[in-house]
Amino acid sequence: MRKNILMITPENKEINNFRKKQYNNFIQITMPYLAAFIDESKYNITLVDEYNQDIEYDSKYDLVVITVNTPNAIHCYNISQKFREQNVKVVMGGPHVTLLPNEAIEHCDYIIVGEAEETWPQFLNDFYNNCAKKQYICEDAPSLKGIPIPRRDLVKGRYFTKGAVFATRGCPYKCSYCNLKQIYCDSFRTRPINEVIEDIKSIKSKYFVFWDDNFFGDIEYAKKLMTELAKLKKKWAAQVTLERCQDEELLKIAKKSGCIYFFVGLESFSQDGLASVNKGINNVSKYKSIINLLHKNGISIQAGIIFGLDTDKKDIFEKTLNACNELGVDGVTVSILTPLPRTPIYEQMKSEGRLISNKWTYYNGKTRVAFKPKNMTAGELYDGYMWFRKEFYSIKSIFRRMSVSKTNLLYNFVVNLGYKMSILDTNKKCYK
Incomplete structure (x- = not known):
């Protein structure tokens, strides 16, 4: 049975108001890239970019994925809390999680520290089989050979900037x-x-x-x-x-x-x-x-x-x-x-x-x-x-x-x- 996974590129309203009318805001590539690692025989994938989309908290998800940078950290923690109150599992990664993993782990169920080419697929497999660990840490520099092409088809709108x-x-x-x-x-x-x-x-x-x-x-x-x-x-x-x-x-x-x-x-x-x-x-x-x-x-x-x-x-x-x-x-x-x-x-x-x-x-x-x-x-x-x-x-x-x-x-x-x-x-x- 496939599980439902929501992948969020967060952006708090303060930054969104600052950036919205600029014409050269290309997408953050992290989530479309990580989506390309996902086995769709196991997961149904939804991508949400808060630059131009709202998060639907009432939808049914098994797992929510959030990439966290420092200025969005508090906003991300609030998103996580809303989903966890509905008993939805949340995994976080990204720059802020890598910099301050002990802080981030207090606000989610799992964290992925550092580069994710090897740890992300491992986590996905473990989560699907109900044996995920609290944290996954990149130990060695991953190779960039053979990595997948980002799932830009999952990005809504933004034809000229995806x-x-x-x-x-x-x-x-x-x-x-x-x-x-x-x-x-x-x-x-x-x-x-x-x-x-x-x-x-x-x-x-x-x-x-x-x-x-x-x-x-x-x-x-x-x-x-x-x-x-x-x-x-x-x-x-x-x-x-x-x-x-x-x-x-x-x-x-x-x-x-x-x-x-x-x-x-x-x-x-x-x-x-x-x-x-x-x-x-x-x-x-x-x-x-x-x-x-x-x-x-x-x-x-x-x-x-x-x-x-x-x-x-x-x-x-x-x-x-x-x-x-x-x-x-x-x-x-x-x-x-x-x-x-x-x-x-x-x-x-x-x-x-x-x-x-x-x-x-x-x-x-x-x-x-x-x-x-x-x-x-x-x-x-x-x-x-x-x-x-x-x-x-x-x-x-x-x-x-x-x-x-x-x-x-x-x-x-x-x-x-x-x-x-x-x-x-x-x-x-x-x-x-």
Whole structure:
């Protein structure tokens, strides 16, 4: 007899209100990917993504699966409680569970810690046979060879934004605010190129994104993959480090293979600020030449910017805006520095007594400040961050940046407009 399994990609209302009107929100790939491991002779599968769906608590399920990141942790615990009150079993995994398993296990029946390629199928088999253990822990780095193609067919709606895929896992760098080293086994791995290509072929939309943490982590691998990718005539984006974009041959291959833009973690225009979070691989003096090289090769840049570094003063917001306008940065994903659990910066701020709250809702990097900044108040940091977002996506700034960039103009205008609409909606709410 088949069991009913519900798989939830959670998103609390605060974050959903923040993201809803942005046009480039691709799906989180975790649940469609894990669904591909499930034997449908044993389980009936339902996927729910709270980005655009509601959870039906009255439906009958044998098992509820929730992937938990830190800012959604409390929300996930509340979801779990509602199902457990109906005697439905709940299993949790994901970044927050891996970081704080002893906390998570108090709010569910089972946990899966770390990467799940080996432990998830084992759990599914044990649960079906009524002998599941409380926790399953990844002991060794799983191979990415022979993994299944995600079940995107189970995703409701989102035709243009369900094309997420990954080719590699891990990152060779150790930025102090990043928790990748604590979440993944400490090794950079690649997926067989032919398997990545088959995965991408299965995406119906012309557009997709690589969900890799550092797509250029292995340059020779990336070149070989992109050479094959060029044959598919699709359009794509990926996250890379700026210093790897100095290789013009790499950029030419990327453009030929259909690359529209790169998400690049600039983080700051202060070299001292970068050093304070162990991001010395970025060289501010080279930003202009590398961004010009990207634009020369027809690739837009979506820059990651972080405010709240210990070197940031109250003039950082205006200085960053002026620099972005001058360089023609096509778009930004701007965040407030967030001391995620078990990262070096979390341990530092905890030891200094600078954490404002232990409620994980504060740790989303978008609508809350979780710590006491050094050179301004938490309120000044939040207000400055919001001012920057509003000014960066003002019509004046959009056209000024586009006149410098001259790259993918229609695409850039649509994406910038989406962010502007999102900001107008966010400004109606106060999260401080």
